Amino acid sequence: MSPKHHKHMHYNVALVDKLWNLKRLCEAQLKMHIPLNMVLKDEEYRAELLEKALQTNNAELTRLVWDIRQMEDSIVTATHSGDEFKARKKTRRSIKLGYVAAFACSLLLIMSGYLLRSFLPLNAGEVFVLEAVANTQVKSAVNKREQMTYVPAGQLVRATKPLFRVHGSNTVGERLAPRLVEAYFMARGATNIKTRQGNTPVEKAVSGELNGRIEFIEIHAHGSSTAFTDLLQDSAELGMSSRKIKDQERELLLAKSGDLGEPGAEHIIGLDGLAIITDTTNPATKLSIPELVKIFSGEVTNWSEIGGPNLPIKVYARDENSGTWDSFKSMVLDPAKATLVMTAKRIESSTELSDAVAKEPGAIGFIGLPYVRRAKLVPISATKTSKPILPAHFTVSTEDYPLARRLYFYLPQKNINADAEEFVKFSATERGQSIVEDIGLVSQNIKTGQAFNSDFYPQVMRDLTTRSQRLSLNFRFKDGSDELDTKGINDLERLVKYVEVNAPKRVQLFGFSDSEGDKAQNEELSLRRAKVVEQHLIERGIFPLVARGMGEEAPLASSKTEEGRRMNRRVEVWIL
Incomplete structure (x- = not known):
C-alpha cells in the first residue's frame, strides 16, 4: 500500500469513528434509539439526524456535526471529479453519502464487535483496522451484507467439519447469526473472514483463518422448529429460535440434551418488535391485536367497521422472504389461524413500504421499528380493553409492547460443544448486543x-x-x-x-x-x-x-x- 493510500484509508476510519460517536451522543441528547446501520447507509435518515443534532444546541454535538460534514466534503474532493458527477447525474451530497455508505458497510462488522480500536492497544488496533480495510472489497453498498476478503496467506489446512452447526429460526439466522459469527471469529483473532451461501439462500457458512487452519461455522435457517428436530437428530450443536421451546420439544430432548428450559441452556440474544403504521391522515388512535387479525386477513375491509372513517382499507405487507413478515405472521396471524388477505400489496423494501403507506389514504402496514419514517405509528393493545402501547425501542426492551418477542439460542447441556458455548457467551456481551441493535433488532443493553x-x-x-x-x-x-x-x-x-x-x-x-x-x-x-x-x-x-x-x-x-x-x-x- 502506498503512503498516500494508507493515509486515505486512515482518514475514512476516522470518519466512521465520528459517526459512531454521533450515534452515542444523539441517543443521550435526543433520548431515542438510533440504529448504527441506518446512520451509515440511509442517506435521508443520516441527513435528518445531523439536523436534529444541531437543533440540540449541544456544543460537543455541534462540533461533531461540522467535523463530519467537512470530512465528507474532503472525501468527495479526493475521490471524484466534476465530470463523474455530471455523467452519473447525482447530486454532490448523494455521491458523498453513497461513498461513505459503501466504505462504512465494510467497517460495520469491525465497529459492532469492537467499537473500532477498543479491542487492541491503540497503535496495534489501528494497524489491524487499516489492514482489514485495505484488503476488503465491497460487494454491495445498499441491501446486502458485505463479505470480507483478504490477500491469501499461503497454504492452510482446511477443516473438514464445522466448529459447530447452528440451525433454526430464519429471523435469527438470516442476518443476525452470520454477523455474530463473523464478530466471534474476529474476537478469536481470525483473519480472512468470509460468509458464503450454501445450497439454498437460508444456508450459510462463515469461515476464517484461525491458528493455522481454515475453520468454519455452519448456519441453517429453515425455521424455529428445525432447531429442536436437528438437535434431536445430532445435525446441530446449537439451536436458534424466535419462540420459546415447547413443552413437547423440551421433553423429547430431555434425555439427550438436558433441560433446555433452564439457565445455561436457554439464552435470550435479543428482542424483535413490529410497528403497525397507517397513512398520516388516519384518525386511528389505537388498534388491538384481534382487530389486526381481522384487517390483515380481510375479514374487515373498511375502517368504519372498527370505528373509523368510511374508507376502504388497503393492506400492505412485506414479501415472503422477509424476516419482518415472518415475525408478523407468527405474532399476529398464526395464533388466530388466519392468513394474509390475497389483495395485500407485497413490497420487498422496508423503506418503500413505509413511504407508500404514509401517502395512501386508508393504507395500513407493518414494518421494523427503524423504518417508520413519515408514516403514522399506531399504539397496539393485546385486547380491546387492555392498555394500548406505542411501539418504541424502549417498550420492546421492557416487553410491554404486545408485538415484542424474544429471540433465543438453545445450547444442549450434555456433551456441550465448547466453541458453541463460547459463541453464546460472546453474543450476550455488550459487543454482541451492539450487533443486535445495528441490524435493526432490539438489544438487551x-x-x-x-x-x-x-x-x-x-x-x-x-x-x-x-x-x-x-x-x-x-x-x-x-x-x-x-x-x-x-x-x-x-x-x-x-x-x-x-x-x-x-x-x-x-x-x-x-x-x-x-x-x-x-x-x-x-x-x-x-x-x-x-x-x-x-x-x-x-x-x-x-x-x-x-x-x-x-x-x-x-x-x-x-x-x-x-x-x-x-x-x-x-x-x-x-x-x-
Whole structure:
C-alpha cells in the first residue's frame, strides 16, 4: 500500500469513528434509539439526524456535526471529479453519502464487535483496522451484507467439519447469526473472514483463518422448529429460535440434551418488535391485536367497521422472504389461524413500504421499528380493553409492547460443544448486543426512558417515582412461581453493571401480578417478587432504595389469557 493510500484509508476510519460517536451522543441528547446501520447507509435518515443534532444546541454535538460534514466534503474532493458527477447525474451530497455508505458497510462488522480500536492497544488496533480495510472489497453498498476478503496467506489446512452447526429460526439466522459469527471469529483473532451461501439462500457458512487452519461455522435457517428436530437428530450443536421451546420439544430432548428450559441452556440474544403504521391522515388512535387479525386477513375491509372513517382499507405487507413478515405472521396471524388477505400489496423494501403507506389514504402496514419514517405509528393493545402501547425501542426492551418477542439460542447441556458455548457467551456481551441493535433488532443493553404517562400507575408509585426514570428491562418469572426466568437471571448481571457505572443512582423495584384470584394474595405475591429481585441484587452488592408490591394495578394486558397473565406478572426497575 502506498503512503498516500494508507493515509486515505486512515482518514475514512476516522470518519466512521465520528459517526459512531454521533450515534452515542444523539441517543443521550435526543433520548431515542438510533440504529448504527441506518446512520451509515440511509442517506435521508443520516441527513435528518445531523439536523436534529444541531437543533440540540449541544456544543460537543455541534462540533461533531461540522467535523463530519467537512470530512465528507474532503472525501468527495479526493475521490471524484466534476465530470463523474455530471455523467452519473447525482447530486454532490448523494455521491458523498453513497461513498461513505459503501466504505462504512465494510467497517460495520469491525465497529459492532469492537467499537473500532477498543479491542487492541491503540497503535496495534489501528494497524489491524487499516489492514482489514485495505484488503476488503465491497460487494454491495445498499441491501446486502458485505463479505470480507483478504490477500491469501499461503497454504492452510482446511477443516473438514464445522466448529459447530447452528440451525433454526430464519429471523435469527438470516442476518443476525452470520454477523455474530463473523464478530466471534474476529474476537478469536481470525483473519480472512468470509460468509458464503450454501445450497439454498437460508444456508450459510462463515469461515476464517484461525491458528493455522481454515475453520468454519455452519448456519441453517429453515425455521424455529428445525432447531429442536436437528438437535434431536445430532445435525446441530446449537439451536436458534424466535419462540420459546415447547413443552413437547423440551421433553423429547430431555434425555439427550438436558433441560433446555433452564439457565445455561436457554439464552435470550435479543428482542424483535413490529410497528403497525397507517397513512398520516388516519384518525386511528389505537388498534388491538384481534382487530389486526381481522384487517390483515380481510375479514374487515373498511375502517368504519372498527370505528373509523368510511374508507376502504388497503393492506400492505412485506414479501415472503422477509424476516419482518415472518415475525408478523407468527405474532399476529398464526395464533388466530388466519392468513394474509390475497389483495395485500407485497413490497420487498422496508423503506418503500413505509413511504407508500404514509401517502395512501386508508393504507395500513407493518414494518421494523427503524423504518417508520413519515408514516403514522399506531399504539397496539393485546385486547380491546387492555392498555394500548406505542411501539418504541424502549417498550420492546421492557416487553410491554404486545408485538415484542424474544429471540433465543438453545445450547444442549450434555456433551456441550465448547466453541458453541463460547459463541453464546460472546453474543450476550455488550459487543454482541451492539450487533443486535445495528441490524435493526432490539438489544438487551440497558437504557432509561418513560414508557407511560404517570396516570397509568397507582398514586403511591407516582409519589415514589416523581424524579425517577424507568430502566428498559422488566424482570419476569417462571409460570406459577416467584423464580426468575432465564432472561431475568442474565438481566441481573446487566443491572449490576449499569448501577456500578451510574453510581450513586439508587434502584427502585415495583412488583405487579395478574388479576386472577384474591386481590390481597396478588398484592402479597407482587411484593414477594419484588423482594426476590431485591435479594438477588443485595447478594451482588446493590442495595435497592425501594421494593414494593403493586398487586394487580397497572395491567398491561387482560389476565384472561396466559400471555396476558405473563405480561402482567413483572417487576419494573426505576432509578433515582
